[in-house]
Amino acid sequence: MIQRPRGTADRLPDVAPAWRLVSETFQRQCELRGFAPISTPTIERTELFTRTTGDATDLAQKEMYSFQDRGGDSLTLRSEGTAPVVRAYVQNGLHNLPQPVKLYYLTSIFRYDRPQAGRYREHHQIGAEALGDPSPAVDAEVIDLLWSTYRALGIDDLRLELNSLGDPDTRPAYRQALVDYFTPLADRLDSESRERLTSNPLRILDSKSPAVADLCEGAPRSLDFLGEPARTHFDALQGLLQSLEIPFAVNHRLVRGLDYYNRTVFEFVPPDAGSQSTVGGGGRYDYLAELIGANHVPGVGFGSGIERVLLSLERCGTTARAPRAPEAYVAPLADAAVADAMRLARQLRQAGVAVECGFRATSPRSHLRRASRSQARLAILIGARELERGVVALKPLNGAAQVEVRHCDAVRRIQDILAGDP
RNA sequence: GUGGGCGUAGCUCAAUCGGUUAGAGCGUCUGGUUGUGGCCCAGAAGGCUGGGGGUUCAAGUCCCCUCGCUCACCCCA
Numbered sequence: 374m375i376q377r378p379r380g381t382a383d384r385l386p387d388v389a390p391a392w393r394l395v396s397e398t399f400q401r402q403c404e405l406r407g408f409a410p411i412s413t414p415t416i417e418r419t420e421l422f423t424r425t426t427g428d429a430t431d432l433a434q435k436e437m438y439s440f441q442d443r444g445g446d447s448l449t450l451r452s453e454g455t456a457p458v459v460r461a462y463v464q465n466g467l468h469n470l471p472q473p474v475k476l477y478y479l480t481s482i483f484r485y486d487r488p489q490a491g492r493y494r495e496h497h498q499i500g501a502e503a504l505g506d507p508s509p510a511v512d513a514e515v516i517d518l519l520w521s522t523y524r525a526l527g528i529d530d531l532r533l534e535l536n537s538l539g540d541p542d543t544r545p546a547y548r549q550a551l552v553d554y555f556t557p558l559a560d561r562l563d564s565e566s567r568e569r570l571t572s573n574p575l576r577i578l579d580s581k582s583p584a585v586a587d588l589c590e591g592a593p594r595s596l597d598f599l600g601e602p603a604r605t606h607f608d609a610l611q612g613l614l615q616s617l618e619i620p621f622a623v624n625h626r627l628v629r630g631l632d633y634y635n636r637t638v639f640e641f642v643p644p645d646a647g648s649q650s651t652v653g654g655g656g657r658y659d660y661l662a663e664l665i666g667a668n669h670v671p672g673v674g675f676g677s678g679i680e681r682v683l684l685s686l687e688r689c690g691t692t693a694r695a696p697r698a699p700e701a702y703v704a705p706l707a708d709a710a711v712a713d714a715m716r717l718a719r720q721l722r723q724a725g726v727a728v729e730c731g732f733r734a735t736s737p738r739s740h741l742r743r744a745s746r747s748q749a750r751l752a753i754l755i756g757a758r759e760l761e762r763g764v765v766a767l768k769p770l771n772g773a774a775q776v777e778v779r780h781c782d783a784v785r786r787i788q789d790i791l792a793g794d795p
Numbered sequence: 796g797u798g799g800g801c802g803u804a805g806c807u808c809a810a811u812c813g814g815u816u817a818g819a820g821c822g823u824c825u826g827g828u829u830g831u832g833g834c835c836c837a838g839a840a841g842g843c844u845g846g847g848g849g850u851u852c853a854a855g856u857c858c859c860c861u862c863g864c865u866c867a868c869c870c871c872a
Contacts, residue, residue: 376863431870435796454872482872487796489866498872565869581869630871640872651872678872706830739825741832756830770832 380486380494388683390693395526395682396479399499402522406514408475408501413457415481419447425456425664427632429573436484450483453631454500454676455658456665462504463667472505473672479679491650491681499682500655502674509606512637512657512673513613519641519653519675520619526682527691531641531652534624535614537607538575539599540635541660547598548574554592561588578626586626594625603636610637629654633661637673643685652685653677698748699729700791704740706756713780714755717765720784726791745770751790753783 377383384392403410419439426433438450451457458476461467467474479499488494501518503511516533523531539547551574559567566577566585578589599607614621621639629638638656655675662670701721705714711734718730729747731740737754744752754766765783767790768775778786 379863436870484871486870487868488864489868492871496872500872579870653872676872681872704831736826737831738827739832743832745832752832754831758830766831768831775831 378494380488382493382495386696390696391683391686392679394691394693395679395686396499398525399477399479399522402518402525403477403501406475406518408477408503408518411458411461411476411478412480413451413461413478415451416448417451417457417460419449421456421460421665422449422452425459425631425633425661426453427573429569429576430630430632432484432630436486438483438485451480452482452484454478454480454482454498455502455631455633455655455672455674456661458500458502458674459504459658459661459667459670459672460665462502463662463665463670468505468668468670473503473511474505475501475503477501482676491678491684493680497679498676499679500674500676502672504670504672507606507659507671509609509637510613512606512610513617515655515673515675516614516639517617517619519655519677522677523641523653523682523685526686526689528682528685528689530644530689531685532644533619533621533639533641534627535611535621535637535639536595536624536627537599537603537636538595538628538634538638538656539603543598543600543603544635547593547595550593550598551575551577555588558588561585573632575628576630578628579630589626595628596623596625606636629656633658633664635659639675641677643688645688650681651678652681697727699727700749701726701728701751701753701787702731702740702744702747702749703728703753704731704737704744704755705734706737706740706754707760708734709757710734710755710760713760714753717753717755717780717783721787724784724788726788741768741770751787753787 419437422437423433428434432452437452439447442448458478462474462476477500479497481495481497483495485494486492499522501515503515520533523529538544552570555562555570555574555577559570562570562577562585563580563582566580566582569577577585578592580586580589596607611621627638627640629640634656636657636659638654640654641652642650643652653675655673657671657673659669659671661672662668703714703718705711711732715730718728721728729749731743740754741752750770752768752770754768759765759777763780764777765780766775766777767787769790
């Protein structure tokens with residue numbers, strides 16, 4: 374049998390309540406802050422991702438779902454949320470709106486990677502981007518949005534880690550300092566880190582190898598290389614987070630996996646920090662727009678994996694409320710009653726009553742079994758007898774007595790019964 | 796891309812040393828005398844034992860390959 378592609382998932386109805394809780398909670402937090410929804414295409418030109426993400430990143434080197442379309446263009450399934458939003462901002466002239474432009478999205482992300490716990494080839498992210506304003510307050514606002522979303526979901530055990538990577542004019546000096554530090558220690562680095570010494574020295578700091586981690590302890594810190602504006606920005610951000618009472622810890626080894634970040638980077642990580650444990654993360658990317666050939670547009674944002682938020686939700690014991698159960702169940706007992714049953718069901722639904730309809734004429738026993746299992750509070754029976762006399766039988770499923778009402782009064786009487794009036 | 800574990804019904808699991816027609820619980824469907832639910836009872840449907848090859852008189856069981864799932868590495872969310 375044909376099965377779903379590796380690393381993808383069918384989302385069955387039983388997970389819908391939790392999923393909806395996450396998306397609605399996030400949406401509400403966004404709207405409380407004036408963030409507006411945006412969606413971008415599932416496919417983008419491949420260069421959008423390769424030029425922004427960075428050539429040396431794993432994402433660009435081996436994780437993109439790229440293909441040629443029939444016209445010969447190279448397209449890529451969205452591998453990351455930020456670059457498409459920046460592209461859309463520029464392409465649609467959103468710089469003509471009051472700045473910053475605050476946007477949010479809920480979207481699928483595709484990365485060709487080996488699946489494991491909390492990691493999929495297609496996963497989903499909630500994300501937000503604030504474009505057009507370089508102020509540290511915008512960084513704080515964006516972090517507050519994500520933090521508040523987690524809190525509103527009952528997730529209170531994530532650790533916020535923070536760092537600043539500085540600006541492009543100071544990055545080379547820091548990069549060189551790292552190279553100078555690690556080069557004499559090269560024989561103690563693993564092969565991957567040795568390669569990064571030339572390709573992407575910052576990412577050595579990210580290594581989980583214990584031996585490399587030890588070496589990182591003594592490595593130069595990005596904060597010591599910040600220029601004056603970046604320094605001021607970072608200090609201001611920390612002050613704002615403190616006044617918002619959002620706890621955080623500076624992590625000198627936090628560098629993030631995408632190259633376009635400058636200044637602020639942050640991650641929310643769970644306490645049982647496994648290896649791929651980031652629940653959400655982001656940062657500032659003031660030079661991203663230029664990478665795709667646009668004018669300068671400062672920006673800051675984040676992405677958070679919904680599947681991982683769901684894991685945190687479970688860990689913290691948050692449960693979503695069950696979906697609405699049908700209130701009434703309409704049971705045709707004779708073939709001639711099916712049309713009537715469906716018509717009555719429609720009238721009830723138009724009146725706002727959730728109704729499940731039995732589709733096949735069968736025994737009362739069978740219908741009532743279904744009605745019970747459907748959680749409906751009331752069964753509405755229509756058989757040959759009822760048709761003949763222009764009535765329907767209403768049977769409350771809580772054991773109360775069955776009553777007969779005229780067909781033309783049915784909707785009103787049913788609403789009364791469901792409302793609790795006799 | 797690398798390594799470990801696991802693949803039997805929709806789900807959770809049995810099946811002795813390699814031995815007859817692969818079973819159970821749950822779930823699903825049907826029925827339990829006239830048109831009345833839950834509980835209970837009965838019955839039915841549902842399996843190429845992931846797939847392919849090999850060893851053997853005989854394979855769910857042993858061997859090889861492959862696919863899938865899963866966990867970890869790498870990396871990300």
